[in-house]
Amino acid sequence: MTELLTVSGLRAGYAGTTVLDGVDFSVPAGAVVTLLGRNGVGKTTFVHTVMGMLSPYSGSIRVGGRELAGAAAHIVARHGVAIVPQGRRVFAPLTVEENLRIAQRGSNRGHWTVSRVYELMPRLAERRGNHGDQLSGGEQQMLAIGRALLRNPRLLLLDEPSDGLAPAVIDQIAVVLERLREEGIATVLVEQDLRLAFRLADEVAVMQKGRIVHRSTTAEFRQDRERAHALLGVG
C-alpha cells in the first residue's frame, strides 16, 4: 500500500530538550494507525510536530511525497492534514454553527460542508445555536471533529478523542470515526482507551521515550497480551 505519511528520524522537543528522539512512523493511504504509549512519552509532541505547530530539530515528514518538516501549520493544512487537538479547543464564545463556518473559511476544496458535518453528527445540528461552552464533552469532541473535517483532510490527526468522556459517549464518537474510516480518511489516532483504539485501528504503533518501539497489525497486537503488558503496563 502507498504511504500517505512517512516520518523518518524525527527529532523535536522544547527549548533544546529532546522529546522525540528519532521517530520513524508511517500511515498508508486510507489506513487508521493508533499511536499508543504511556503518559509523557511524546505522543502529543509528535502530532503537533507533524501538524507544523512545533518545528523539528531534524528528520523528515513527508505527506503524499512532499517534504513538510519545518513547514508552518497553515502550509501543512494546505497539503491535506488536519488535527483534532487534545482538549478539543472549540471557541467557547461562538455558536456551533459559527465554529464550523470559521473552520470552513479558506479550507481546501473538497466535499465536506457544514450540512455534511450535520448529517454525520445530527447532535451538532440540534445544538447549532449553542455556544461552545454550552456543550457536553462529547458534543465538544464532535464539534472539534467537524471543524477538522471542514478542512477536507486526507490525513486526520486525532489526539485522545476519548479523553474525559463516559463509555457511552466514547461509543458515539466511535460510530462517527468508523464512518470516516469508511470514507478512506487516513488517521493517526493517539489513544489511551484501548477499546476504542482496537475498534478503529488497522495497525498499532507504540512509543516509548520518544521512539517507536513496536509496530504491528491490531490483530497481532491484541493476541500478544504479554507484549502489550510489557509495552503499556496493561492487558
Ligand SMILES: Nc1ncnc2c1ncn2[C@@H]1O[C@H](COP(=O)(O)OP(=O)(O)OP(=O)(O)O)[C@@H](O)[C@H]1O
Ligand atoms: N509546551 C511544552 N513545553 C515544555 N515541555 C513540554 C511541553 N509540552 C510537553 N512537554 C513535555 O514533553 C514531554 C512529552 O509530552 P507529550 O505531551 O508529548 O506526551 P504524551 O505522550 O502526549 O503524554 P499524555 O499521554 O500525557 O498526553 C513531557 O515530558 C512533557 O512534560
